[in-house]
Amino acid sequence: METIIQKLTEANVGKVKENELLSKHTTIKIGGPADLFIEPNSIEGLKKTIEILNAFNTPIRVIGRGSNLLIPDEGLRGAVIKFGVGLDHLEENEDHITVGGGYPLVKLATIMSRKGKRGLAFAGGIPGSVGGAVYMNAGAHGSDMSNILVKSLVLFPDGTLEWLTNKEMKFSYRTSVLQEERRGYCVEAVLKLENGDKEEIVEEMKKYKDYRRDTQPWSHPCCGSVFRNPLPNHAGKLVQDAGLKGYQIGGAKISELHGNFIVNEGNATFEDVMALIDHIKKTIVEKYDVKMETEVEILEN
Known part of the structure; x- marks a missing residue:
């Protein structure tokens, strides 16, 4: 492990820690130590991290903000990569935005609503990251990520990066192609938003946030919705x-x-x-x- 840490440090990939408690990185506050914990400082740092870990045949897990995650008390062997600071960039264009997988979804929804951009109000109370939201096709109030995603830059286990279109993501209810068929992680997303009435959008998002606060126990450590809705049941x-x-x-x-x-x-x-x-x-x-x-x-x- 010392050799791997040395290689990662020399490559300046970002923060590198040993035996980091994962309970500090999950919203339910459960999870033992990771042998190795890395928070890349950029997409390039992420690519270098994967290259080094693969060279040493190190098992790799990827997490975001830990809001929909359960981790054993004995922790995880190998390396855990966190998409956080360093993968939280945001670039705004006229009709779309490009955002890093580590960007907080609530923060993004709040900023866009205040700018009169329509499409993310449903996400105002979802406490995950953009990458996790794409991976899970997170949604609420009749909308989800599949309605606004143009394409996603995906990291695959072999270290390759590939853009997948909305169609190629094969979205369905709380599911995407990344969970099974093409196991991978969203590093960056391009989202299409529409111009709208700022006051109306802000009010809509406030209504959704208030509803979540009143009906869901986020004041306690929890991991969000535990089960998928077995439609038509809830x-x-x-x-x-x-x-x-x-x-x-x-x-x-x-x-x-x-x-x-x-x-x-x-x-x-x-x-x-x-x-x-x-x-x-x-x-x-x-x-x-x-x-x-x-x-x-x-x-x-």
Whole structure:
């Protein structure tokens, strides 16, 4: 590991840390140490990082702002690359913007709404990064990333970078081609926004943000929506109807505010959360014969 750290440092790729606690980088505040933690300072730094890690056959995981993520208490072996500062650039043009995968989605939505740009109001309360939002096709209030993405610069495990068009991303509900068929990560996105009435757009986004604040427990450590909605059903309603709100295992508790959220009461472990997820799955199958699939990204060794 010392040799890898030396190579990364010499290449000036960005921040490099050993045994960094990943609980510091997830919104649910769970996750043990990463053998190696790297926050690239640029796309070029990211490419160099991948080249060096691949040369040493080091396992690689990529994270963003950690808002839809579960990581084991024993941490992750190999290297964890965080898309954050250094990959948070923003370039504005007349009818589109080019934005780094590490840019905070809420911040972007706020800035664009204040400039009278329409298309991102739905994202005003989604606490992830642009890269994670593209990867998951994040959405709310009848819209999602597929409606505004023109193309995405994708990093593949072999270190290659390739632009994928909206069509090539194969978006569907909370899914993109990057999750399975062409496993990769959004480094940069080009988004098409429209000019609109600034006051109207700001008011629309405020309404969505207020709704999230009133109906979702973001004042507690949590990982966002745990399950995909098994359409035409809604995960939160199924959990509520099954009488599971408030059910707790260890330090992990199903939110009493929203049935599709699990909150960390202060000392929750990865195992607590996974046990609660399994309990929900079994209960919903038994009561309603509906299979629940997780939306949260679960990283394991």
